[in-house]
Amino acid sequence: MTGHADTIGEIISPLLTWYKGQAQTRQLPWREEPTPYHTWLSEIMLQQTRATAVIPYYHRFLAAFPDIAALAAADDEVLMKCWQGLGYYSRARNLKKAAQVIMKEYQGELPSTQKQLMALPGIGRYTANAIASIAFGLPLPAVDGNILRVIARVITCRDDIMAARTRTAFEQLLLPHYPTGKDAGALNQAFMDLGATICLPHGAPHCSRCPLASLCLANETETQQEFPQKATAKARKVEDRTILLLQQGSCIALHKRPNRGLLAGLWEFPNLTGQLDLSNVKDYLRKHQLTAVKIEKLPAAKHIFSHVTWQLTGWKIQLDTAGLTAAEARDQFIWATPEEIAGKYSIPAAFAHYISYIK
DNA sequence: CATCCGTGGGG
DNA sequence: TCCCCAAGGAT
Incomplete structure (x- = not known):
């Protein structure tokens, strides 16, 4: 996989240019005022959940809990009612627990480092990197399903993307190429937008409109549907x-x-x-x-x-x-x-x- | 590393 | 109808 370092280095610039040129075509409320709290809340809600499903919940949640102090003091019944229907309900409980830690340990301000963020309930490596890059400008790849799919296609990697080692490998592959400041968050969000609108998870991807088409090996060999590889799920x-x-x-x-x-x-x-x-x-x-x-x-x-x-x-x-x-x-x-x-x-x-x- | 943890949209 | 799966995390 290390043999693809050159390719990875080449995708950064066209991806950022594409994102800046079309970013406004995806109107997402958490991008309007990306405070640390807004970024955190949106990233938690977006875990395994489509943006269109999140949007109404995001507005209702912020109306009920406009800041971290309000969240830390949330009534549990009101909190869970706000989350009703969104699924993975431990996310809501962990949000409140983390808010209480932030009030106590960080004077009500979300911490900015990957390590501090990952120590908070409900925040793993992906979410920590997403918050750190979007809200604080740290150069950290937020390796989610989109990045895994995009990169797997670009370098035609057949490793199982559900395996933790694959996620670690992709992060290491991307890390040296990550920009600092606003571009850090922009790059992570560019991967997400590309995955949501162009490099689709099912059906034919829209390679004719993809800024990475000219250097994507799956596009070159017309094997987009073979990637990413995923171990077959266990029966329910x-x-x-x-x-x-x-x-x-x-x-x-x-x-x-x-x-x-x-x-x-x-x-x-x-x-x-x-x-x-x-x-x-x-x-x-x-x-x-x-x-x-x-x-x-x-x-x-x-x-x-x-x-x-x-x-x-x-x-x-x-x-x-x-x-x-x-x-x-x-x-x-x-x-x-x-x-x-x-x-x-x-x-x-x-x-x-x-x-x-x-x- | 494997399993558990929701829901709704789309092919 | 069925199956996949979406900005994952905790244990």
């Missing part, structure tokens, strides 16, 4: 779950998920492993000392997470007033109004689908 597990909409008047039972694992700390409708039939549901109600006035089967649904698939069935159950006083139900559930479901409790997409069946 499939799990059956049954969701219960327990209604008491206009209130619905919610349960808080454990603080670790999938959808940690978020709110869910009571649910059980397996596909429950009507007699199973009646057993469940008896066991919890709940009396149903009406039981209704809901349509099946499927929810796909990154590593597991839920095959969902659902039951809508109208309870009589005893539902509120049964001991186990009282301890395990809170009874939320539709307004609280909409505006207060953070309910992930896997369960939010069933909200439409309430009432």
